[in-house]
Amino acid sequence: MTTLTVDFDAPTVEVSDARLRRLRIFNAVMGALHLVSGTLMLVLGDTGVKLPTSTFNINGPPGTALADGSINEVGGLPIALGTAAFMYLSALFHFVIAAPGGFAFYSRELRRGRNRLRWVEYSLSASLMIVLIALITGITDVAALIAIAFVNASMILFGWLMEMVNTPNGDRWWTPFWFGCIAGIGPWAAIATYLVINAGIEGGQQPPGFVYGIIVTIFVFFNSFAINQWLQYRGIGKWKDYVFGETVYIVLSLLAKSALAWQIFANTLIPPDA
Template sequence: MTTVSAASAAPTEKTYRGLRRFNAVMGLLHLVQGVFMIAVSNDTTYPIFTNFLRFDVSTFSLTPDPKLVYELPFGLAVAIFLLISAVAHFALATFAYRWYVAKLQKGMNPARFYEYALSSSLMIVLIGMLVGLWDLGSLILIFGLNAMMNLFGILMELHNQTTQKTNWTAFIYGCIAGIIPWVVIVMYFLGAVSSSGAEPPAFVYAIIPTIFVFFNIFAVNMLLQYKKVGPWRDYLFGERVYIVLSLVAKTALAWQIWAGTLAPV
């Protein structure tokens, strides 16, 4: 059986209690930021459209018929991905703690990827909207693809419970699913940049490379865990790295958006 912690000494109860406190602190940091985003952000919204076809009787042809279906409050949306993480951390530090420890002892943490499937997928949707991706169908697709990337993370850890040698199939498929939303975002970003008068706000130029790098470091962390490189021989080291990366990535996106468009004038 392949486990990423097989080469390290078994963690003690003290180690797990430390991780429990760490989750509680991370939950508090996410909660404080989420509440701040709700309390202090302005009322900036971004539109979401449908683009169903309609029959144009004047030309006897089908044409797109964009219709506004919702104005998304961006401050609330930013707060939600922070609060999702807060709830997950508090759950693992309280009523789900024993379950959490049992999973960590097997070299896996499904809760991490379920949380990411929601929070990071909302993050990718907001980044897409910042570059002009406002079509409801497209937003659903990039949300779903990003969520699938994270569900492949669960499959990677689950599958390799029963292998003698690490099987990378789920990891590879997850990377493919995860890169597609970024391809679409970059396409829209470049299109906006090249369109006179439709350039994205200056802060978006910083968001795309920074969050793209953070998203990919998660994959690097998993790679190092399964390759058992240095301190990553201990699965709990990689777990802490995941937790820190999650906080830093969400904090970076939240505050870049807040400073760029949500700060009260």
């Protein structure tokens, strides 16, 4: 039986001070871009436009005709606030990294071939993103949304674990990566199942075309993060340099969040009768 031993505090990646300074500036710029986008959504958006959330009330014994039940609307998530929130989360973490104390921690992390701040931020922002995607496809049940959020956060935290137990230039233990991929299938399987079932209901209301565009776009971006980590730990091409992969994560984060936020938000600006 092979025992995997890792010194979690041993530097494993060579990163010059000059390169770290450039990354610091890059994070500050990216934080500003996220902040501007989030603020524009709050300024331009109507917080009264909400995605409804609901619960299901059983009115009789389970499995009987009396248990048809009823759906109860329990408020909703304002679209402008939801999209601005995950932009602000990204801005916050970028600014933390650029701040003096945060930058010192970030520098130590990169030199150890990891970035735990990234995974904390993703576990919050990406989970909010997947909840918004679920809502626009018609998944409104509060329990389902909570489950989707936590499964997505689990996927992200497997990414954290992958970095903690591996070094970019050492032996690789791929189990956390593959477990993360399995967890990541869950929310998308729920969304796809919902769309397929509803498409087969005669006379049912289908989501507008832009919803399918959002799903395809964000699905591709979500998988791009996994591909980036796979390339890092396979050491393929430019990804042999761990910091190159870190830079790709930062760019992907901006692109994915901007694509989702503005695709959803833009449709709130269209008059209902347009």
